[in-house]
Amino acid sequence: MEEYIGIDVGGTNIKIGVVNKKGSLLKKEKHPTKILRDTGNFISEFVKLINLELKENPQIKKVGIAVPGMISKNRKTTVYMENIPEFNNVDLISILENKHPNTSFFLENDANAAAIGELHFAKNKVPKNFLFMTLGTGLGSAAVLDGKIFKGGNGNAMEAGHIISSNGKTAEENMGKKALIEMALKKIKKGQKTNLVSKNLNAKDIVIAATNDDPVAVEVFEKVGFVLGETLVSTLRILDVKTVFIGGGVSKAFKIVKKNMNKVLKKRLPEYYLENLDIRLATLGNDAGIIGAAALCFKED
Amino acid sequence: MEEYIGIDVGGTNIKIGVVNKKGSLLKKEKHPTKILRDTGNFISEFVKLINLELKENPQIKKVGIAVPGMISKNRKTTVYMENIPEFNNVDLISILENKHPNTSFFLENDANAAAIGELHFAKNKVPKNFLFMTLGTGLGSAAVLDGKIFKGGNGNAMEAGHIISSNGKTAEENMGKKALIEMALKKIKKGQKTNLVSKNLNAKDIVIAATNDDPVAVEVFEKVGFVLGETLVSTLRILDVKTVFIGGGVSKAFKIVKKNMNKVLKKRLPEYYLENLDIRLATLGNDAGIIGAAALCFKED
Structure with a gap:
């Protein structure tokens, strides 16, 4: 069954999981957001996490990223995150696609992503x-x-x-x-x-x-x-x-x-x-x- | 220049006009809504007005109708008009298309139609x-x-x-x-x-x-x-x-x-x-x- 990587970026933790097509969470890990921010290179540390995850799961070709704030209408760029200012105006999808030309990346606001989660995986119709x-x-x-x-x-x-x-x-x-x-x-x-x-x-x-x-x-x-x-x-x-x-x-x-x-x-x-x-x-x-x-x-x- | 018929249905008056592609109103007439309602056959009287207008303007092949209330999502049927109850749940577009198979009819809520008017014809960009x-x-x-x-x-x-x-x-x-x-x-x-x-x-x-x-x-x-x-x-x-x-x-x-x-x-x-x-x-x-x-x-x- 096809598998995806789901990344939930929050002010406190960055949670990364492998999810299958039925919405089952196969494994997950948690990284305190503060630790990534304290390096002074938040974006490159964040990209490193994704690199690692893709290396560990070479079968996965699609990654979804949910962020706590505003993003561009074309879903390529982060615009404004009150709790993670390092994430303001970052051309995130281009950065990731350049690094992983055979992988598709999807960016969305976190409340929107949770709604899409219900759309596909809610227990009732x-x-x-x-x-x-x-x-x-x-x-x-x-x-x-x-x-x-x-x-x-x-x-x-x-x-x-x-x-x-x-x-x-x-x-x-x-x-x-x-x-x-x-x-x-x-x-x-x-x-x-x-x-x-x-x-x-x-x-x-x-x-x-x-x-x-x-x-x-x-x-x-x-x-x-x-x-x-x-x-x-x-x-x-x-x-x-x-x-x-x-x-x-x-x-x-x-x-x-x-x-x-x-x-x-x-x-x-x-x-x-x-x-x-x-x-x-x-x-x-x-x-x-x-x-x-x-x-x-x-x-x- | 192509011309259209625009019909603005209100609780007080039904206004009918001929409008050209530039948004100029070429002629207009007004029919008190009450007179149509008092006949007891509101819908057929309303359709008669349209028949007449199309007969007088045989060059016109498109008619837009704005109504004061709720309509179906596919824009074919009226749903609820507080001030014109005769207009509740009427399969208006089918009725008109059957009568005039070579004419296109467009139905919309009146505030929406006014917004579309601004989109096409507002004085500034x-x-x-x-x-x-x-x-x-x-x-x-x-x-x-x-x-x-x-x-x-x-x-x-x-x-x-x-x-x-x-x-x-x-x-x-x-x-x-x-x-x-x-x-x-x-x-x-x-x-x-x-x-x-x-x-x-x-x-x-x-x-x-x-x-x-x-x-x-x-x-x-x-x-x-x-x-x-x-x-x-x-x-x-x-x-x-x-x-x-x-x-x-x-x-x-x-x-x-x-x-x-x-x-x-x-x-x-x-x-x-x-x-x-x-x-x-x-x-x-x-x-x-x-x-x-x-x-x-x-x-x-």
Whole structure:
């Protein structure tokens, strides 16, 4: 079975995996991004990793690379990565193709790659049009329309995390990790009943507490549900799709999120949008980044 | 020079015109929509109008039709028109093609048609990617991406008028004609200095007053600028375009609108979006509907 290399470049780690045509992760490795950056030669170190991987897997002729930021519309050049400035304006695909003329390289934004991963490998049947939202440190988003990533005018469409909500904050300012922690701390400080402790509180704690019905954590995700609902209203009005994938940390508390989200959708959307609206959890889990990157290689199949 | 028939179907009037390849309106006529509806045979009366027009202009082989509502993704069938329920779920293109097998018919939503009109006939050079917003009774919107109407997943993308603003109302609830009048009346009632009178106040009065520096009217359009700015932020984050056309009644008060709009854009958008951002007035004016409908005929050129 044909195999691909999928590379998920993140601010913390660069994950590299070998993925087969069915979307199974055959092996993976992790390299701290900081170590590559600290060499002062980030790009050449990154290219070296790929050289090595291709040498170890001579049967592989296609490599997909997912990066956390903006890229050119033709998918050849990186444009802007807030967390990896060494990656700004790099002619990445040309560099790699010159080094490996018999290998095809595919570049995509990471949220887009994860959406393409769901398109090809989701556990249930996936339609050709859907919105993908993932709540991690921030709120990532992507849309697949007619089976292809929606690129917008200049290549970097779908920053739904920056849509304005009714409280004047953006979706991400309301729902990103930082916001979840701030919300919980405020409630703890007010003396609301909770098992959460303010010291070193992180977003994972709040998710776990919410699944255990902790009242403060539940309130936090009720608020998330309200804002997610509003963000979906604005986004669906622009995209006209019927299927939404929700991924990332929030998905574990989705049972709580759902209630307010649905309330907002019902209040704000007419029948045309609500009919057959299908909001489901993303299915690829922890390795979505690598698998999504590998799925980019399907482009020319 | 090749000529086209452009038909702009509105809730009040059906406007039919002959337009040449340069976008010049050669002749036009107007039929009150109500008269056609009152016959009880809206569709067959509508088709009769087209038959007549084609008989009078035997040289014309292409007809573009713009309708105020939702249509099928393949642009053959009308789906939902709030103000002309007779037009819901009509297999319009088949009906017309059966009657006129040697004529091509093109169906499009009216805001989309107006955007296509600007694409082909705007007074200045138009890029292949832009957002189009027009403030009439409500807030219409469309996007042209890579020179084509952006249809989204199911064909009816771009309802930016229903994006939620920071005051919890939608863009249209904040900026539609009804909202402008309510805003002005509230200020008049409060006793704010103005030359506007509450009796039979309409949106046009407020626009004219604003251009004459009437303090209440100016405040109304300052508010419009703020909400338009927010709506643009959310929309541009999803579409990633650099050019925005503003049309409709608001454009006459755009000098006032602009100030707050720009303030919001500068506050909310990073450099990537602001660089070369070009927000300009739509150019086709009163006959944009007919000319836009005729421009649909360029599709197969």
